[in-house]
Amino acid sequence: MRDTLRALAKLSTIDASAREIDLQLQQIPAQIGESQANLKKLDALLARERSDLASAETLKKSHQEEITKQNTSIGQAKSKAAKARNSREADAVERELDHARRTIKERETELATLATAIESQKKTLAEHEGEFEKLRAIFAADETKANAELAELHGKRNIIVVGRDEIAAKIDKVTLRRYEQVREKRGVAVVELETNGMCTGCRLAVPPQLVIEIGRGEMPEVPQCPHCRRFFYVRSLIEDQPSL
Ligand SMILES: [Zn+2]
Incomplete structure (x- = not known):
């Protein structure tokens, strides 16, 4: 019984030292995983900002196209006005012209609002991209450090458990x-x-x-x-x- 007790006490001393290291060996990868998850979330947010910006740019392009189209209509309506044979035709052309001018005005107002929004979105995106790059650099440095720590801990653990099997064999x-x-x-x-x-x-x-x-x-x-x-x-x- 006494020999077994001695062996158990030695085993416990070894295991207690290894346990400290085992806890760190669990904590470090968990911390790395947490940072990775945070980076991934930020990356997803950036992707959404980029996509919102792209949608705004598409809308801007469609407004510009609409304005070009309405300007062409105005040109066509004006040449029709010159050929109008009666007041009914002249009124119809006038209505076309009104509609085109109104549409152009509306689109131009929307374009001005859109341009301000796009500027602000671009600025925010650039800021967020800068922050993201900084975080990514910090994380890369942390990860390198953590991997070195892990290697060191594994080394220490291997030294601590030397002889454990021989002691366990006595029990x-x-x-x-x-x-x-x-x-x-x-x-x-x-x-x-x-x-x-x-x-x-x-x-x-x-x-x-x-x-x-x-x-x-x-x-x-x-x-x-x-x-x-x-x-x-x-x-x-x-x-x-x-x-x-
Ligand atoms: Zn007890």
Whole structure:
């Protein structure tokens, strides 16, 4: 039991160090993913601004074409007016002319409004594109830094876990499986049992009878907390051994 407890304590020390790194190994890619998602959103907004601008430009072109068309109509109506044979025909031509002139005036007013809107859209788009490029450069630099950090963390982790397999091999399969289950659930699977009988993992009191039994070191298996199932590291059991 004492050998298993020693091995479990060593394993837990290794795993606790690796856990810190594992958390960072999870956090860094998550942060990169978040920045990527933000950039993508901004890119989509820019695409919409570009598309709105293109629509405004198309509308502008269609107004200009309409004005050209109406000017041609005016030319044609004027030549018809010269050939009008009676007042009815002359009135009809006059109505055509009125309609064309009115349409031109309307389109010209719309064009003026549109031109102001297009100017403002272009300015905003240029500003947003500039901001986007800045952000993209910052993100690229952050990503390079993050990748270097990840490589360093992987390196550190590899060093920390050296010898872990050999230590795990000293622990029987059932205990090892329990250890992994508790570690998965609680993060740390081996904690100290305080002399007053409190589990330092869950801060709950262990029944006095059990504390006495654990202290004697006569239990066949490594003791576990009855509340949180963490294994108890008991200093008196493994530190006063001459073999250590
Ligand atoms: Zn506990």
